[in-house]
Amino acid sequence: MASDASEATSSAGDLKLQFAPFSSALEAGFWHQLTQKKLNDYRLDESPKCIKGYYYNGDPVGLPTRLTLEFSAFDVDGPTPAHCCPAVGTLYNTNTLDAFKTTDKKALLEKEAKEIWEAIQSGAALKDPSHLCRFILLTFAVTVGVYDPCTLSQHPGWPLRNLLVLLANQWGSKLGTVELLCFRDRTLxxxxxxxxxxxxxxxxxxxxKNSVCPKSVGWEKNPKGAMGPRMVNLSECMDPKRLAESSVDLNLKLMRWRLVPSLDLDKVVNTKCLLLGAGxxxxxxxxxxxxxxxxxxTFVDNAKISYSNPVRQPLYEFEDCLGGGKSKATAAVDRLTKIFPGVNAEGYNMSIPMPGHPVNFSQATLSQAQRDVEQLEKLIxxxxxxxxxxxxxxxxWLPTVIAASKRKLVVNAALGFDTxxxxxxxxKKTLVTTSAPLVPGSSLFSNIPGHKLGCYFCNDVVAPGDSTRDRTLDQQCTVSRPGLAMIAGALAVEMMVSILQHSxxxxxxxxxxDDRMNEPPTSLGLVPHQIRGFLSRFDNVLPASLAFDKCTACSPIVLDHYEREGFNFLSKVFNSSHSFLEDLTGLTLLHQETQAAEVNHIPSNTSAQTSTHTEPFCTKRL
Incomplete structure (x- = not known):
């Protein structure tokens, strides 16, 4: 009940008691429920309906006292939310906007106020105080809204046609006449x-419902007003780069659609690859x-393109050799971009510090070496x-150490003449070598898990040093069969893709x-540790080897010193002889024990020479 007295005198004297103004909050759920009730239950019935709202005790400071109506308003006998005071009201919903406008709102208010007064007079409000919080809600809720793209002042757009068919099919006999709001959001x-x-x-x-499908229309007329096709030439407006991207991916999509449905192309496409060497x-x-x-x-290389390169290195041309030669790293990026503009390629013309190649102790040289190390760490x-x-x-050596420390996947490729x-x-999983057993029934060099596999240096018993020292030019350069690099390069990438497809x-x-006849672990086949190829007999083998606890690159002691000492440790390696790493990892002691064991087994009066140096599988200079 709302009496004329908005103020009341308090017992404290002349102070007047003031009340906060009335405020309502009708949530979206209420309107949704009202729409369903109107279409399915009330239809054309305009008689009053009992509904329930509530006042919430706990709103933040500053919010007005609100009568809230939500989706549960039509369940009058339902529970009231916690910390809320129920309020029962009456809903008057009209069928037309004119009826809404002409409703005698003063009479409705007086009628409701009289009922509250009678509850006070009769004492009913003492038994049920909710009589004191009664309210009225007058609505018109049959307007249908449609987002209209049409610009004509008095005609709706095409999307309204099928919406009207839906309304007629579901509620045509119930609604009769419906008001439509064609909502247009324009710039004015x-x-x-x-x-x-x-x-x-x-x-x-x-x-x-279930009647025959109405006659359908909709074919657009061409500029001549006939029901013919409209021809559009898009060749000039299409972005060539976008066309190239869709065409480049076509072969891969066909591969997945027709041959390898389980192929995860996104994992391959999104892989960021760092190529150390652009030869x-x-x-x-x-x-x-x-x-x-x-x-x-991304390419990293410090060499320039020479006249012998273009015939063997497909990213370079004769013009790249002129004037002393372009930088391989930057020229490779330029050529990749010309081949496919959608590639995100970068090139870094920089050196990689190496064991056996001392760094001078001048401040400038040390600073440059440290910057090169930091740049390589960042790239990896x-x-x-x-x-x-x-x-x-x-x-x-250095990228092997950094990548092992950062748990990055490394794929290594090296060439000989025909191997x-x-x-x-x-x-690596941890810096400490785990003692987890191999797969039951396996031999020492089969079924080795990825974290137990060796690196490029694990099969060596000598530390890396200057491999070009005291060698002539022809000895420094690898002479390989021309097709070998293409084979090895392709296999290196295919190995990476197979690894990415493994769970x-x-x-x-x-x-x-031995696994060649077994069920492959990925949709693309095997995931080997190594592929060793022999072009002379056109044969490949797939050996696997364990990580060496005395490895000069990936052993726990080397990684521990690198992670604790950083560049200080690396500079010792660069500026010391190969014995520094061999002493650190225990290779020196291993050599001494091996020599002692061999001497003890030499027959009397027999001299012997022993050597602990082992040649790598193939030369590494390209």
Whole structure:
């Protein structure tokens, strides 16, 4: 009840008691329920309906006292939310907007006030105080809204046609005439405005359910007014780069659709690849990566393009050799971008510090070496897969250490005359060598899990040093059969893709030659540790080897010193002889014990020479 007295005198004297103004809050759920009630239950019935709202005790300071109506308003006997006071009211819903406007609102208010007064007089309000909080809600809720794209002042757009069919089919006989709001959000004098919206009164026909489909129309007329096709030439407006992207991916999508449905192309395309070396192997690896859809490729190389390069390295041309030669790293990026503008390629013309190649103790030289190390660490951190494709064995040492420390997948490729090796480095889990057993029934060099696999240096018993010292030019350069780099580069990328398709990634158990007849672990086949190829007899083998606890690159003691001492440790390695790493890892002691054991087994009066140096599988200079 709302009496004329908005103020009341308090017992404290002349102070007057003031009340906060009335405020209502009708939530979206209430309107949704009202729509359903109107269409399915009330139909054309305009008689009063009992509803329930509530006042919430606990709103933040500053909010007005609100009568809240939500989706539960029509369940009068339902529970009231916690910390809420119920309020019962009456809903008057009209069928037309005119009826809403002409309703005698004063009479409704007086009628409700009289009922509250009678409850006070009779004492009913003492038994049920909710009589004191009665309210009235007068609505008109049969307007149908449609987002209208039409710009004509008195006609709706095409999307309204089927909406009217839906209304006629569901509620045509119930609604009769319906009011339609064609909502138009236009720009008017530089500001968004809804003043262009149109309200229509539409009489709906009765369209029975399950009736025959109405006659359909809709074919658009061509400029001549006939029902013919409209021809559009899009060749000039299509972005060539977008066309190239869709065409480049077509082969990969066909591969997945027709041959390998389980192939996860997104995992391959989104892989960021760092190529250390932009020579014969680097160029072929980059081209194969692009064939697999890899978009992010980064080159690191400090060499320039020479006249002998273009015939073997497919990213360079004769003009790149002129004037002293362009930088391989930047020229490779330029060529990849010309081949496919959608590639995200970067090039860094920088050196990689190496064991056996001392860093001068001048401040400038040390600072440059430290910057090169920091740049390499940053690049390896930012990429997912690191390809080792450099000239020498020792140039692979530093990225092997950094990648092992950062738990990055490494794929290594190296060439001989007619032999090659492609291998993945073991992906470390912890710095401490675990003692987890191998798969039951396996031999020592089969079924090795990824974290137990060796790196490029694990099979060596000598530390890396200057492999080009005291060698002539012809000895420094690798002479390989021309097709070898293409084969090894392609296999390096295919190995990476197979690893990515395995559920355990770089931690996958290594496949061996014995697994060739077994069920493959991925949709693309095996996931080997190494591929060692012999072009002279056109044969490949798939050996697997355990990580060496005295490895000069990935052993726990080397990684521990690198992570604790950083560049200080690395500078000791660069500026010391190979004995520094051998002493650190225990190789020196291993050599001494081996020599002592051999001496003890030499027959009397017999001299012997022993050597602990082992030649690597193949030369590393490209």
């Amino acid at each position: 004098q530089g500001r968004r405005s809804i003043q262009h919206s149109v309200i229509l009164q539409v009489k709906l026909p009765e369209l029975r 014969t192997l680097g160029c072929n690896v980059a081209r194969t990566l692009m064939g697999w859809g890899v978009r992010h490729i 951190s930012e990429h997912d897969v690191v390809f080792l494709l450099m000239d020498t064995r020792e140039s692979r 090659f090796v492609v291998m993945r480095h073991g992906l 355990e990634g770089g931690y996958a158990v290594a496949s061996s030659s």
